[in-house]
Every structure is written in structure tokens, then in C-alpha cells.
Amino acid sequence: MSKQLNERTVEAEVPERLDRWLADHVEALSRNRVQQLIAQGAVSVNGQVCDRKKELVAAGDRIVFTVPETQPYELTPEDIPLDxxxxxxxxxxxxxxxxxxxxxxxxxxxxxxxxxxxxxxxxxxxxxxxxxxxxxxxxxxxxxxxxxxxxxxxxxxxxxxxxxxxxxxxxxxxxxxxxxxxxxxxxxxxxxxxxxxxxxxxxxxxxxxxxxxxxxxxxxxxxxxxxxxxxxxxxxxxxxxxxxxxxxxxxxxxxxxxxxxxxxxxxxxxxxxxxxxxxxxxxxxxxxxxxxxxxxxxxxxxxxxxxxxxxx
CATH class of the missing domain: 3.30.2350.10 (Pseudouridine synthase)
Structure with a gap:
């Protein structure tokens, strides 16, 4: 599965948790999804793989992360009652x-x-x-x-x-x-x-x-x-x-x-x-x-x- 390489530079007045910062600054990623990527070793800070969601990042830190390309959903009809x-x-x-x-x-x-x-x-x-x-x-x-x-x-x-x-x-x-x-x-x-x-x-x-x-x-x-x-x-x-x-x-x-x-x-x-x-x-x-x-x-x-x- 191909992946998308992404890079961000932190601009924060005070140190902030890595997972929270990414979730707030990358529109397509939820906090839960960010934590999954961190656990998978898909996120690095200043060139070092980071596996701690509570890692603090500060102004100037360079964050690189990879996200698998979105796959088309297999939409299967579901018998859900409708009003x-x-x-x-x-x-x-x-x-x-x-x-x-x-x-x-x-x-x-x-x-x-x-x-x-x-x-x-x-x-x-x-x-x-x-x-x-x-x-x-x-x-x-x-x-x-x-x-x-x-x-x-x-x-x-x-x-x-x-x-x-x-x-x-x-x-x-x-x-x-x-x-x-x-x-x-x-x-x-x-x-x-x-x-x-x-x-x-x-x-x-x-x-x-x-x-x-x-x-x-x-x-x-x-x-x-x-x-x-x-x-x-x-x-x-x-x-x-x-x-x-x-x-x-x-x-x-x-x-x-x-x-x-x-x-x-x-x-x-x-x-x-x-x-x-x-x-x-x-x-x-x-x-x-x-x-x-x-x-x-x-x-x-x-x-x-x-x-x-x-x-x-």
C-alpha cells in the first residue's frame, strides 16, 4: 500500500503534546488516528521516530509522518431503519x-x-x-x-x-x-x-x-x-x-x-x-x-x- 509523506514545522508558544498538536493542525487526522500512527512508528520528530503520544513538541520542531493513502470504501447496504x-x-x-x-x-x-x-x-x-x-x-x-x-x-x-x-x-x-x-x-x-x-x-x-x-x-x-x-x-x-x-x-x-x-x-x-x-x-x-x-x-x-x- 502506498503512503503519503507529510511534513510540518511546529509553531507553538508553549510546548504541546505531539498527538494533540498533530490532530489540531492536520485537518484530515483525528486524535485517535494520530495516536494509531504514532504507535505504528509512522511519526518522527527531528529525524527520530517517536512512539510516545505524550511527547512534547515546541516551536521549530520538525515533524514528519506517513499516512496510508485512503482506500475506497466498499459500501455495503445496511438495514438501518429510516424515519x-x-x-x-x-x-x-x-x-x-x-x-x-x-x-x-x-x-x-x-x-x-x-x-x-x-x-x-x-x-x-x-x-x-x-x-x-x-x-x-x-x-x-x-x-x-x-x-x-x-x-x-x-x-x-x-x-x-x-x-x-x-x-x-x-x-x-x-x-x-x-x-x-x-x-x-x-x-x-x-x-x-x-x-x-x-x-x-x-x-x-x-x-x-x-x-x-x-x-x-x-x-x-x-x-x-x-x-x-x-x-x-x-x-x-x-x-x-x-x-x-x-x-x-x-x-x-x-x-x-x-x-x-x-x-x-x-x-x-x-x-x-x-x-x-x-x-x-x-x-x-x-x-x-x-x-x-x-x-x-x-x-x-x-x-x-x-x-x-x-x-x-
Whole structure:
């Protein structure tokens, strides 16, 4: 198996663990994957093979590592139940649960939405949008729940992608945030890009530094003491957009492990409290309006009931 040779020079103000530094500065590698490479002797520091993940590296250290080239996934259909909100011969809209990854990626070779779709749709998805992401038009984070549309044909794929790019498809979310906004509604227009230090995170980043335009419209739905149920509507679709923008407002999504505390004020959800509750688009063939609403997960209902009871 061929390998890719990579080299990095550390630029750090203080010494940092080797595994943490690599995971933060090499977007394609998870912390677990870095530790595997170290254990395999695939990482060297200043010309010496390093097999200690806790090895400290500092400014000027030269790190060289080899990574086996990515091999195509053998996508085998998996009989995973799907909560289907809408379906016809061109598309389907699924209510994705928390914990489900949309398409295969390193560390998630099975159990994804794509594997479930291949079982449900059979050969209909063959060749639609490529081998690795058949039918996938957009995505939701692993622990974000709710409505996601999937194309069954190339015509539908191109139409739906164009609608999202042209901002004619409406994607609406509900989120429970920590804190209370001063206004009842507003718009966040702040560019988002890859975090300069933590490469698996996103951040508010100026356009000249690599950020991309990101616009989120929001309004308060229900005030729950120190928490607020909020409605979000995306005008753009950047990675982690609502989570980053909400934190920028000083109102992080509760349970968010990356941009908040990761804690819940009561009933614990399986992921951050963000739910894609409604998706509205034009049908690729008939141009009729298709609107699907994903009911709140049961745990959401329990959490909201608990927060409401505290207000009585």
C-alpha cells in the first residue's frame, strides 16, 4: 500500500503534546488516528521516530509522518431503519437521528445514512452524485437531528444543489441556547472559516484570512429562564454555521461539546440541542412546493417540559 509523506514545522508558544498538536493542525487526522500512527512508528520528530503520544513538541520542531493513502470504501447496504418524512421517485426527506453520520469518512466506515439509503433505495442511487456520497445534497452534523433531503436521480441532485446554492431552499432549525437574547430577532452576518489553531473547529474569520460569507437569521421562540428556545434560518450553509454564530452572540447551543460547555440543564440529549425541524424546496420535476417538518425528538420534549416547569 502506498503512503503519503507529510511534513510540518511546529509553531507553538508553549510546548504541546505531539498527538494533540498533530490532530489540531492536520485537518484530515483525528486524535485517535494520530495516536494509531504514532504507535505504528509512522511519526518522527527531528529525524527520530517517536512512539510516545505524550511527547512534547515546541516551536521549530520538525515533524514528519506517513499516512496510508485512503482506500475506497466498499459500501455495503445496511438495514438501518429510516424515519422518512417524504418520498417519491425523485427524492426523499429523512428525519436523521443524533449519532448518525451522513456519509462514510475516516472512523465512520459503516452505520452511516448512506449505508441505510443504499439498502432502502437499492440500485436507484447508483451513480447519483458519486460513489462515496450517493444522493447526498447537503449534510447535518453527526449529533444534529432533523430533516435532510436526498436525491434519487441526477436531475434531482442538480436541481436541489442549485436551490441550496441560490438560497431558494429554506432550511429552518430550532435550538435551545444558554442565555437570553436582548432583542426578539436579528441576523448574524459574520464570515466563517477553519479555526487557525484547532483545525477540527470553525470560527469567525475575516474574509481576507480565509473566511467565507455566512448569514444566519434568528428569532426568539420561547424564553425559559436562563435558556431560550430559538428559531434559526440559514441563508448560507457553512460547516457548524449555527453553532459558531450562536456562540458569537454569546448564546451557545446547550450540549455543544465544541462551542459551548457540553452540559445540559436537566434531561441529557444524545447530542447538542440543535434540530433541523423544517425543510422547504421546489420539486425538481413538478416545481411544486415540498415542505417536510421533522417532529422534535422525545428527549427534546422532555427537556423543554423540564425547563418550562421551572418557570411555574
Amino acid at each position: 422518512i418524512l417524504y418520498e417519491d421517485d425523485q427524492l426523499l426527506i429523512v428525519n436523521k437521528p443524533a449519532g448518525m453520520v451522513v456519509h462514510p469518512a475516516p472512523g465512520h466506515a459503516t452505520g452511516t445514512l448512506v449505508h441505510a439509503l443504499l439498502f432502502h433505495c437499492g440500485e436507484q442511487l447508483t451513480g447519483v452524485g458519486g460513489v462515496q456520497r450517493p444522493g447526498i445534497v447537503h449534510r447535518l452534523d453527526k449529533n444534529t437531528t432533523g430533516a435532510i433531503v436526498v436525491a434519487k436521480t441526477e436531475i434531482a441532485l442538480h436541481s436541489l444543489q442549485q436551490q441550496i446554492q441560490a438560497k431558494t431552499a429554506q432550511r429552518e432549525y430550532l435550538g435551545i441556547v444558554n442565555g437570553a437574547p436582548k432583542a426578539e430577532q436579528g441576523t448574524i452576518n459574520q464570515p466563517i472559516g477553519r479555526h487557525p489553531k484547532h483545525r477540527k473547529k470553525m470560527s469567525i474569520l475575516p474574509i481576507e484570512a480565509g473566511g467565507r460569507i455566512a448569514i444566519t437569521h434568528w428569532k426568539s421562540v420561547e424564553r425559559l429562564g436562563n435558556y431560550t428556545l430559538m428559531h434559526f434560518q440559514l441563508e448560507t450553509g457553512r460547516t457548524h454555521q449555527i453553532r459558531v454564530h450562536s456562540t458569537h452572540l454569546g448564546l451557545p447551543i446547550i450540549g455543544d461539546p465544541d462551542y459551548g460547555s457540553g452540559k445540559f440543564p436537566g434531561v441529557r440529549l444524545p447530542g447538542q440541542a440543535l434540530h433541523a425541524f423544517r425543510l422547504t424546496l421546489s420539486h425538481p420535476i413538478s416545481q411544486a412546493v415540498v415542505s417536510a417538518q421533522a417532529p422534535l425528538p422525545q428527549k427534546w420534549e422532555q427537556l423543554l417540559a423540564q425547563l418550562r416547569s421551572r418557570q411555574r
